[in-house]
Amino acid sequence: MTFGNFVRDHRYNRRRDLHDPYGGQRQGGIITPSKHPVIFAITGESGVQHGYLDGWTEDGQVFRYFGEGQEGDMTFTSGNKAIRDHVAEGEDLLLFQKQHRSGMLRFLGQFVCVSTTRELTPDRHGNMRNGIVFNLVPVEALQEADAAETEGDNSASGLDLAALRSAAMGAASTGEEEPAEGARRRVYQRSEVVRRYVLARAAGICECCKSPAPFLRTNGEPYLEPHHIRRVSDGGPDDPRYVAGVCPTCHRRIHHGADGKDINEALGEAILRFEYAVASVEPPNRTTRKRVMA
Known part of the structure; x- marks a missing residue:
């Protein structure tokens, strides 16, 4: 299935295919281009070291996506706020998975943030803190x-x-x-x-x-x-x-x-x-x- 310029399961280069045409932050896992009604969320294995463990629920119905913030409690600011409010703001939420070896981004599809939950999770120093989990459903x-x-x-x-x-x-x-x-x-x-x-x-x-x-x-x-x-x-x-x-x-x-x-x-x-x-x-x-x- 396609969503605008992106096709599910196809691989994309972050700089060439996301930042060059749309802009947005070049660091971090949540990209919020200022001139386009879209949010790019990136998941991958590297998040585990920062206390993130993204993935599908056992029934495959919901994708659990951890918010950003490497130290201390996560807050609803910046990218976290953007994902939480994307429905009310009319933003499309597109999810990509970073491939371990190539660094390319595999497009998982367009999602809707249904709800958020708080969970205790370690930060990058191993200290426990309140983390934000976004419950995402394929559109x-x-x-x-x-x-x-x-x-x-x-x-x-x-x-x-x-x-x-x-x-x-x-x-x-x-x-x-x-x-x-x-x-x-x-x-x-x-x-x-x-x-x-x-x-x-x-x-x-x-x-x-x-x-x-x-x-x-x-x-x-x-x-x-x-x-x-x-x-x-x-x-x-x-x-x-x-x-x-x-x-x-x-x-x-x-x-x-x-x-x-x-x-x-x-x-x-x-x-x-x-x-x-x-x-x-x-x-x-x-x-x-x-x-x-x-």
């Missing part, structure tokens, strides 16, 4: 949640829009002190909360072209698709101010059309105006940043 496992047809209790019809919005805003934040067990289930639930609000806000009308939904779902609800305005891929929880309910034609056009970028930017501005009008605050001044997508 393609979440795309099904956005695409799935919902039945019965999942219908947004008749529910209070303000209540749905409040729940969706809460779902955009990363859960703290939540274990890796059940992380995928929790992120499905968070994705569903956002999806329900976005589709209720659209009320059966494409928020891009303003045409009625092209058909009904099997549960009788208008068929629209959640589109993540700030991110390369769709799927998983996001700040609902940056998710739109769009028809399949507009969705494909945004991702694959020659004018997709312009349409996406106009859609994003329209959704923001609506959301900030609802909240009765002025939209912030935003800087348009280049995406990872070629």
Whole structure:
């Protein structure tokens, strides 16, 4: 599977393929380019000497990624803060594994940080300290949640829009002190909360072209698709101010059309105006940043 310029299991050179085109810190395992909505997280054997022991849970559902900080308690600053807040900030989180012999980076895929936990772990001097563990779930496992047809209790019809919005805003934040067990289930639930609000806000009308939904779902609800305005891929929880309910034609056009970028930017501005009008605050001044997508 590809994510922008990167293909899973392919090998990449850190300087040539990450820093030269995107920038970001050339030292450390968490790279946060200032002009691109992406975070590059690097895992590898070298982290063991600093008390890091990254890897998949026994069921293969969640990747446990230790935060940065070689001495003392880890804190939610710099790269650690970036990973924790990447959903709310609209940042794509791409995970790479450093190869022991070649030093090349193997692309593991795009992930979503579902929650964080605190664990006692040794620092580089062997002293025990509080470490931060990020529980990461592959984003393609979440795309099904956005695409799935919902039945019965999942219908947004008749529910209070303000209540749905409040729940969706809460779902955009990363859960703290939540274990890796059940992380995928929790992120499905968070994705569903956002999806329900976005589709209720659209009320059966494409928020891009303003045409009625092209058909009904099997549960009788208008068929629209959640589109993540700030991110390369769709799927998983996001700040609902940056998710739109769009028809399949507009969705494909945004991702694959020659004018997709312009349409996406106009859609994003329209959704923001609506959301900030609802909240009765002025939209912030935003800087348009280049995406990872070629």
